[in-house]
Amino acid sequence: MNGLLGVGVIGASVAGSWGGQAHIPSIAASPDLTLAAIGTSRMETARESAAHFGAPLAFDDPAALARDPSVDIVAVCVRVPEHERLVMAALDAGKHVYCEWPLARDTAEAERLVAAAQAAGVVHLAGMQARAVPHILHLKQLIEAGEIGRVLSASLAIAGQWSPVFPASMEYLQKLESGGNYFTIAGGHAIDAFRHVLGPVAELTATAAIQVPEVQLFDAGRATARTAPDHFAFSGRLASGAFASCEVRGLPAGGSGLRFEVNGEKGSLLIAAAGANPMIQMSDLTLSRVAEDGALTAVEPPADCFWADASVGPHAIGVAQNYARLVEAIRGGRPVPADFAAALDNHRLLDAIRLSAAEGRKVAVGA
Template identity: 30%
Template sequence: MYRFSAAIVGSGFMGTTHLEALRRLGVRVAGIACSSAQKAEAEAQALGLPKAYQDYDELIADKSVDVVHICVPNNLHFDMVKKALEAGKHVMCEKPLALNSDETAALVTAARTSGVAAAVCYNLRYYALNFEARELVASGKIGRLFHINGCYIQDWLQFETDFNWRVDSAKGGALRVVADIGTHWMDMVQMISGRKIQKVFADLATVHPTRQNPKDQSTVTVDTEDCANILFRMDDGLMGSFTVSQVASGRKNTIRYEISGDQGAVAWNSEAPDELWVGHRDRPNQTIVKDPGGLSPSAARHASYPGGHAEGYPDTFKHCFRDFYDYLEAGDMAALPPFPTFSDGHRELQLCEAILKSHQQSSWVDVG
């Protein structure tokens, strides 16, 4: 049981997912704030939470709350994070951290000044075998890297009648599929490769220029992308490419990457998350199966169950939050954080802005 207590803002898919992971870790959750007091009351009762906050200000004023988990639409992140930091609360914010890099830069500064722990929930890096892939790259077993490729594809916005607040740039930001899922892919491969994406060349497409809002049957003009292809170069010149899409039929939530070098290759697919493929030129290929007893220490730390016992999406939140709350328990805010930080969140917004600019100019664009 951790001595730090949390409160959650937002009761959608992300809010309840955060709650489940916190409970698995033994973090006390004091209550929840929603878009209205009435909704908070209903959600607190449904979720078995002790308190329904009348509004966000009441949550922030609660001295028993040490950590705020922000799980609301993107356009609300900046103000809520800022208020939490000013109140001396630690913050776990859903991605993206804010709507633009000016806002994220301000939040990086505010977090540093406040002296609290501040994280962005790039949970998908926390599949255990991503850390094993990182170990293979860092140890030199893949050799001098040649290129990286992959994708993050879904189909939940396949039809013109599919709708969500994320299609509205006023709420979600100028980029949708890149910001929503592409940033997860970029965070993952940068963590594994130990390199940063330095320049991009992007091609974005909106396949449904209008969508039908099921709430009022209105036709809504869409100014955010449904899919994208992106070339990139990393800070050491390493080349790569990836595709992101929310209109890829049959692919519910597929993340893939392959990293190739002069001594081998490593590849992973989220549809088989407990298997890591290792490719060779001169001997049979290998499949590493998740088993804490046979993994590197950093990977084994993020594998809770024995071999043959599958771990998946909910477990990534648990492991992300465990890194965060263990850091809080250690009490050294000057130590290097093991979790995705506000600086990581800021860099992802810089990447998004470079990708949008590249698409608009049809040219390579430097990041930052």
């Protein structure tokens, strides 16, 4: 399979969507992919998006999109509650799947998707794209090469904006039951990057809170309850024995940014990002060595950390890199950075954090 692979993107609106902002540019920048189709919930918007993005086909039926012979890969870029239905349609058609994170609303749903994807025998990729960001890749390389010696501890802290005012169309982002909220999105991407670089979390003690319990829906003239945590933190021990701490805070007015520090016997490394909403998977990251006096020396990722065209920008580079590895995996090369089973592991880690926070006790991860 050496020709261009056709991608059918479900969820790429002209008005603004992650599919349109990250997936479409990544596909356009790839020498191995072509945009075959756009799917939305209404044919009117599907045709509008297809014309805008240059896709030859438009669909309002996801099963029909998946069955089309020009589509080799189905990219699912819609709200989390729709993921299972749309992924299953792609798997039923025997197509490779790129599904955005969170994979599912909950762990039970994720388990069903893993089983179905494995039974289908296709390549399945979960959009935990921080794993594919060049600065994260190089941080992992340096640690594994012994740059800082044995890892003693690591901390990840994110203080970003999570507004108390939203349009009514984004009310679902406030709800725990939707599966797509600050805890699972900002938090889920953060903890996945953390464990991908450092290895599995063995045990943790967590706290979680909803600091802004009511959100204003400005275009509906009403308020809604926020039921998903906008703050959480855990400390614990990695399987390697290293001490670990992670804190993710969604603030009404924004915060100081992102700081991911890894401390070893021979030195420390630091990933950082500024900005109002510094999510680790889509921020303009810097990587630095930390001197004994605290001075920072910038470290640029080498060429082997760039699998895709970096001109797509920091917000989309992880997605572009995921697509590059997806193509390789389909053609029999290296595996994808995160398949559905990896996403299931991340869902289970989120479960462990919630359990610890709810019961006020240490939790053995995986137990």
